[in-house]
Amino acid sequence: MAFQGLNLTNATLPDVIAILPDLTNLGNLTALSNPPPTNQICFIDDRAIPVVIQTAEQWNDWGCEFNNATLLPTYCPPLPACQEVRLSGGVCPPNGPLEPYVCPAGSYCPHEGGKLQCPAGSFCPKGSVEPIPCSFGSNCRAGSGQQTTYLYIFILLIVDIMIITATLLAKIREAYKRKHPQEKVTLKRAMTSYRKARPGFRNNRKYEELEDEQEPFTADVESIAMNSRVDFRRRPTGFEALGEQEADFVVGDHMKQDDGADKTDLQKFVQSLSKCLGATKFGLTFEYQNLQFHPKKSPRPILSEVTGLINAGxxxxxxxxxxAGKSTFVNVLMGKQSNTGGVTRVNGVKGDIKKYxxxxxxxxxxxxxxxxxxxxxxxxxxxxxxxxxxxxxxxxxxxxxxxxxxxxxxxxxxxxxxxxxxxxxxxxxxxxxxxxxxxxxxxxxxxxxxxxxxxxxxxxxxxxxxxxxxxxxxxxxxxxxxxxxxxxxxxxxSLVLLGAGRMIYxxxxxxxxxxxxxxxxxxxxxxxxxxxxxxxxxxxxxxxxxxxxxxxxxxxxxALKLRGAPWYRQIWFCLRRALLQQYRMKSSFFFELGIGGLAGFLIGLAELNNHGENFRGIFNPPYDILSSSIDYTSVPQMALLVGLSIGLTASAPGVKIFGEEKLVYYREAAAGHNRFAYYMGKVLSTLPRMVLACFHFTTLFMLLSTPRISYTNAFAAHLLYFWCIYGLASCVSMVTRREDGPLIATMLSLIVGVLNGMSPTLRTVRKWHMQWLWRSSPGTWLAEGYFSENIAPLRYLYQIDIATNGVGYSLGKYSDDMVMLLVIGLIYRLVAFFGLRFVNRAKQR
Structure with missing residues (x-):
């Protein structure tokens, strides 16, 4: 039973006095006709019984033997000193065998009566009626009042060691590749000698050695180093060589050359172009007549009566x-801007240039x-x-x-x-x-x-x-x-000369x-x-x-129909690139993990003194009169600290995902990349970061705070809140400058964290008809999930419905709370995607 004490509801004063001689060895309880000031009055059937308690602690075990489901304890008013302890939230020992008190932490009191020590492998919080088995990987000694799980900290160490090891192996591999470039040895030896002799030669470690693009070099190294007339410059190759040739270049004839020798890089490139285009003619012809462009708010046109023809090749x-209108003219030709007058044609075809x-x-x-x-x-x-x-x-x-x-x-x-x-x-x-x-x-x-x-x-x-x-x-x-x-x-x-938006030449x-x-x-x-x-x-x-x-x-x-990978393959390519970017920016990744772990440690440290007991309510009848001061805010306060710390951890990295490379996105969108694929690739690349940062945060937080919520439920709640903050930060990155994004995202994460229903409570907010605002914040759903999982297990001891009505949360809806966090994160990402798609549309054409 959750309470201990002696029940004498049907006893009379002579009955009490009759049993006292048999119990003198347990507590020296004596009935007095004139009790001293330290005596206590206990009420039995509205009759006052004066008793003197000299060593109340000795009656604990004795009292449990008489405390069962049919013989309930009787209330004795506490002494003033004991009342002060209770009002401050503490637990006072019973004032006598007639008064029950909550079963202390580390013990459990069965319904049939008695107080038993919590066995090893289990833990017994205050008010336990039976031991709670400890989860795998926990250290629960005999008499444990809380569960401390070491399994996840052990897994965390293994994961961190694996990440660090993989990073070191990758660095060793890169260093090995730099020291052993796969190239022809003869040129490498010659260039090594030349590099030492020639001042100012670039020797960047991230450079690869020059590949042999010339004939095999077999001259003696020493003679090369001493001969100042040797020119080590590479002869022009590829496009540059073609550009320096005087003879006409005919694509068809160049492709037909086949003397049995290997094709040059230029021939291979021409062949690749021909395969891609399905033809040997590679160019487009642009024709424009009376081209005009006059913005609505501009007092004069930027382009006016521009006519001409740009031939291919x-x-x-x-x-x-x-x-003069140079950029506008080029943008209209490419279809990045729509002309307000005139006609444009591509290869003689009039129509929308954007399709090209x-x-x-x-x-x-x-x-x-x-x-x-x-x-x-x-x-x-x-x-x-x-x-x-x-x-x-x-x-x-x-x-x-x-x-x-x-x-x-x-x-x-x-x-x-x-x-x-x-x-x-x-x-x-x-x-x-x-x-x-x-x-x-x-x-x-x-x-x-x-x-x-x-x-x-x-x-x-x-x-x-x-x-x-x-x-x-x-x-x-x-x-x-x-x-x-x-x-x-x-x-x-050829030249196109423009002046004041008109064609000059x-x-x-x-x-x-x-x-x-x-x-x-x-x-x-x-x-x-x-x-x-x-x-x-x-x-x-x-x-x-x-x-x-x-x-x-x-x-x-x-060619137009076949161009471009399918959208699902583009998602995969964008995801691979985003993950590679994160790998190349390992310091930022490790910093985020470290901040997540530090935040979890500090918030857990703040909850350490509670020993996992973060709620006090009104006891269930008939023990409600024994209740000490209530505490309904500790759990929402813990959820508030969790939300704020996650917001501070994830807001800046969330902005960086998109805010750092908007120009890259604009360029790729203008080139015809699938915008949804780019966005999805970025979103998916953040999932490993969120999971690992959440893992560090949750593990250290749960290790120190030991709340009643299970580790898996806490991890799910934290991960979904990370999901929401990353989504919120993505929205910010779409509408702010790169320099302002992190600060604004951090402030918004603090705002949604504070709107969690702790203070003011949801009950108060409901009176203001503003509950919709709090319910639109992920902080409220996080706090409600925390409240439900930490308070619901205490229903057998407290009247938790009273607490629920007092704060305004709903109990038993943890799954619904998590679904709402998922939905809010999705809404944030939809808003971010539309912001990416429709903000600065001109730059995406």
């Missing part, structure tokens, strides 16, 4: 002063690449997403390797790209990676925005040579360029000077024609002037 430059986005590549001015991935991984992901769905992975891998060779990136293909603040590869290589991400999709037209911006002269010439080569393959190359140097300007085949590059000279402008000797032309169209010309619809081809239609 040539390199076009779009030039003009700032505000899968075969149109766009390289932004900023090199939007993922710094955590290598050169090859960035390009490979683009190829997997955008190449035809019927290509095998082996064909995609080969296509990427050929492209890397043509772009002269093979020697750095396994190097991390790095960020602009902490670069790993050079600026020119970084730009070629950005171009390669578009070429991997085998586009028929390629648009570039300032491809030489920020590059030195050598790197800029290399990029333009590559673009020149691509145009000779038959692709349509259109690049926005601003104040190019003379060599770059002369590499352009369109035609071959060699005709630009005669055109302006015909208008009366004089080009100084040895001047860069691009600079002179730039001054003229910018309004500074005084310094240089003295006093048809056709049907769409079947091959193009078929």
């Amino acid at each position: 040539s390199l076009w430059g779009v030039m003009g002063a700032s505000g 986005k899968k075969i149109i590549g766009y390289v932004p001015q900023d090199d939007i690449v993922l710094p955590e991935l290598t050169v090859r991984e960035n390009i490979l992901h683009s190829a997997r997403i955008r190449l035809p769905a019927n290509w095998s992975d082996a064909e995609i891998q080969e296509h990427v390797d050929i492209l890397l060779a043509c772009l002269q990136l093979s020697h750095v293909k396994n190097s991390l790209v790095g960020s602009t603040a902490a670069p790993v590869i050079s600026g020119g290589q970084r730009k070629r990676v950005s171009i390669g991400m578009e070429l991997a999709a085998a586009p028929m037209a390629l648009f570039l925005d300032e491809p030489t911006s920020g590059l030195d002269a050598t790197a800029a010439n290399s990029i333009m040579s590559t673009l020149k080569a691509l145009s000779r393959l038959g692709m349509t190359i259109v690049t926005i360029i601003h104040q190019p140097r003379q060599e770059i300007f002369e590499s352009l085949d 369109q035609g071959p590059e060699r005709g630009i000077q005669p055109h302006f000279e015909g208008l009366g402008f004089a080009f100084p000797d040895h001047a860069n024609p691009a600079d002179v032309m730039g001054d003229i169209i910018a309004g500074e010309g005084r310094h240089y002037k003295p006093k048809g619809d056709a049907t769409e081809t079947k091959s193009l239609s078929r």
